[in-house]
Amino acid sequence: MAKCKLTFKTDNCKGCGLCVDVCPKHVLALAEDQINKKGHHPVVAVNPEACIGCAFCATMCPDCIIKVEKGE
Amino acid sequence: MVVFDKPHALNDIPFHYCPGCTHGIIHRLVAEVMDELGIEGKAVGIAPVGCSVMAYNYFNCDMIEAAHGRAPAIATGVKRALPDSIVFTYQGDGDLASIGMAETVHAAARNENITVIFVNNAIYGMTGGQMAPTSLPGQVTQTSPYGRDVKQCGFPIRVCEMLATLDGPEYLERVTVNNVKQIRNAKKAIKKAFQNQVEGKGFSLIEVLSTCPTNWGMTPQAALKWIDDKMIPYYPLGVYKDRTAAAAAVEKEEN
Numbered sequence: 001m002a003k004c005k006l007t008f009k010t011d012n013c014k015g016c017g018l019c020v021d022v023c024p025k026h027v028l029a030l031a032e033d034q035i036n037k038k039g040h041h042p043v044v045a046v047n048p049e050a051c052i053g054c055a056f057c058a059t060m061c062p063d064c065i066i067k068v069e070k071g072e
Numbered sequence: 073m074v075v076f077d078k079p080h081a082l083n084d085i086p087f088h089y090c091p092g093c094t095h096g097i098i099h100r101l102v103a104e105v106m107d108e109l110g111i112e113g114k115a116v117g118i119a120p121v122g123c124s125v126m127a128y129n130y131f132n133c134d135m136i137e138a139a140h141g142r143a144p145a146i147a148t149g150v151k152r153a154l155p156d157s158i159v160f161t162y163q164g165d166g167d168l169a170s171i172g173m174a175e176t177v178h179a180a181a182r183n184e185n186i187t188v189i190f191v192n193n194a195i196y197g198m199t200g201g202q203m204a205p206t207s208l209p210g211q212v213t214q215t216s217p218y219g220r221d222v223k224q225c226g227f228p229i230r231v232c233e234m235l236a237t238l239d240g241p242e243y244l245e246r247v248t249v250n251n252v253k254q255i256r257n258a259k260k261a262i263k264k265a266f267q268n269q270v271e272g273k274g275f276s277l278i279e280v281l282s283t284c285p286t287n288w289g290m291t292p293q294a295a296l297k298w299i300d301d302k303m304i305p306y307y308p309l310g311v312y313k314d315r316t317a318a319a320a321a322v323e324k325e326e327n
């Protein structure tokens with residue numbers, strides 16, 4: 001399967017979790033052990049190998065935090 | 073290959089919106105459409121008064137801040153003075169359907185060649201959650217703590233349906249952004265609304281059912297569901313007017 005790459009603007013994430021809920025492969029989670037500059041638990045990829053690059057997460061994110069790349 | 077990244081027509085400035093507020097999704101869709109149509113350089117956006125008052129910071133095109141509700145009047149002036157520009161307004165329901173209702177209706181009636189992005193979240197977000205003309209019957213807000221009483225406050229206004237009674241407007245559609253499928257559909261509608269202007273067809277308004285988790289008193293997730301459960305039944309999604317398609321259908325029938 002093509003390799004996918006996720007990049008997050010972690011400092012600007014508002015921890016709303018909309019990306020986490022929409023991911024069909026359970027790749028994402030809110031980092032309970034981290035607090036970003038805005039004071040939120042930011043998104044992290046806990047299961048990055050499972051990512052299929054569908055970009056549902058980035059589509060739901062109201063704050064353009066997630067960049068999705070696929071393949072080469 | 074980049075599958076998804078922030079559109080160029082959005083500046084690299086974090087939105088001030090509350091966590092999970094779908095204003096951000098709607099901003100992004102407008103910017104993606106600007107990128108795809110290649111109109112960033114000639115776009116002029118008119119920002120409202122409301123939570124999206126600072127939209128002028130976020131879009132990477134010329135922006136003007138209108139007095140509360142007056143965005144369609146400013147847009148009219150800009151478009152008539154600079155007909156080659158692509159002019160859009162971005163307005164909440166308090167801005168567009170209360171204080172600015174006259175400007176909205178008359179710009180539509182005149183079929184001004186502008187694009188209106190109407191964000192309906194059924195409440196006044198910026199000022200702390202007062203009842204809007206679009207608040208639902210029974211909806212609890214700061215100014216309707218026992219729920220909107222239609223005997224006292226009247227009924228919500230369905231803007232698309234109302235404007236569809238006018239001969240003026242070219243295109244009216246109601247969409248939402250509460251899941252991936254709806255977001256894609258909303259983008260198509262917004263693109264059409266800009267394309268219509270590029271082609272000189274006239275007034276296009278896209279009403280987007282949007283969330284206000286903070287003032288609805290809900291999680292962002294519950295707010296997305298509230299759109300399905302409460303808003304869509306009162307505000308059905310769909311195309312309310314498409315003059316070009318209607319004319320084509322008539323022509324087909326006659327042949």
Ligand SMILES: Cc1ncc(C[n+]2csc(CCOP(=O)(O)OP(=O)(O)O)c2C)c(N)n1
Pocket residue numbers: 121122123124140163164165166167168171191193195196197198199204284
């Ligand atoms: C002339 C004038 N009257 C009233 C206000 C107060 N005011 C600011 S925003 C707003 C309504 C905002 O609601 P809406 O347009 O629905 O946008 P939202 O904040 O929900 O996105 C009001 C009444 C004002 N700023 N100026």
Ligand code: SF4
Pocket residue numbers: 004006022023024025026027028050051052053054055056057058068
């Ligand atoms: S791109 Fe798709 S699979 Fe990958 S994290 Fe986002 S939603 Fe999940």
Ligand code: SF4
Pocket residue numbers: 012013014015016017018019020042043060061062063064065066092
């Ligand atoms: S949707 Fe965006 S802002 Fe919300 S948690 Fe995910 S990355 Fe952060």
Ligand code: SF4
Pocket residue numbers: 088089090093094095123193197198283284285286287
């Ligand atoms: S008050 Fe409501 S509309 Fe305004 S930014 Fe917050 S959630 Fe969005």
